[in-house]
Amino acid sequence: MDFTDIPPFRLILPAGWEESPADGESVAALIERGRAVFKSQHRPDLDSEFSQLMGLSLRKMKQAGVFALYLQTAVPADKVLPLSITAALAHGQLGGTLDRQVSALFREQSAQFLTDDHTIVHWQSDVEHTGRLSGSSSRNLSYLVPIPGTQRRSAVQFTTTIPYPTGDDAETEDLLDDITLLSDTIISTFAWEPSAS
Secondary structure, three states: OOHHHOOOEEOOOOOOEEEEEOOHHHHHHHHHHHHHHHHHOOOHHHHHHHHHHHHHHHHHHHHOOEEEEEEEOOOOHHHOOOOEEEEEEEEOHHHOOOHHHHHHHHHHOOOEEOOOOOOOEEEEEEEEOOHHHOOEEEEEEEEEEEOOOOOOOEEEEEEEEEEEEOOOOHHHHHHHHHHHHHHHHHHHOOEEOOOOO
């Protein structure tokens, strides 16, 4: 199974957001939007760094099976939040079910069900970056939704990435909590189209 075999689904996005394919064209458009912002702020250094990071991100997304991006494309600059959401196709190990991996997520990553119907598994991790990204961290929120008809062998995995400066700061923690709630709310609107379920 590849991403073209995934049944249609719905995700309700906030105003100003859109779904884009995870391809070179979408990343190039994102780089251009970033370039306009950095140019208006007279920061060509950030433009160059952003372009390099996005190129690296595209390669990593392809390796991870990411097929869609959910981005803020028509949100006023002062309202843009530091987050992005991707969707990827996940498979059970060696062609088996995802049951063993999901059990490990509950046991080792404190995973929980996101919704009362127990269809979406949710877990999070915080990562402190090193090297060129030293001094920054990211909160990674992951959500796993089994694909109908695959006997839990395949799932759609959404991943929200929230970058933030490293350090203990109550204001940053409050912002992280608010953005985490927004991400949870967006993913909780997930539904398979009636013909898929």
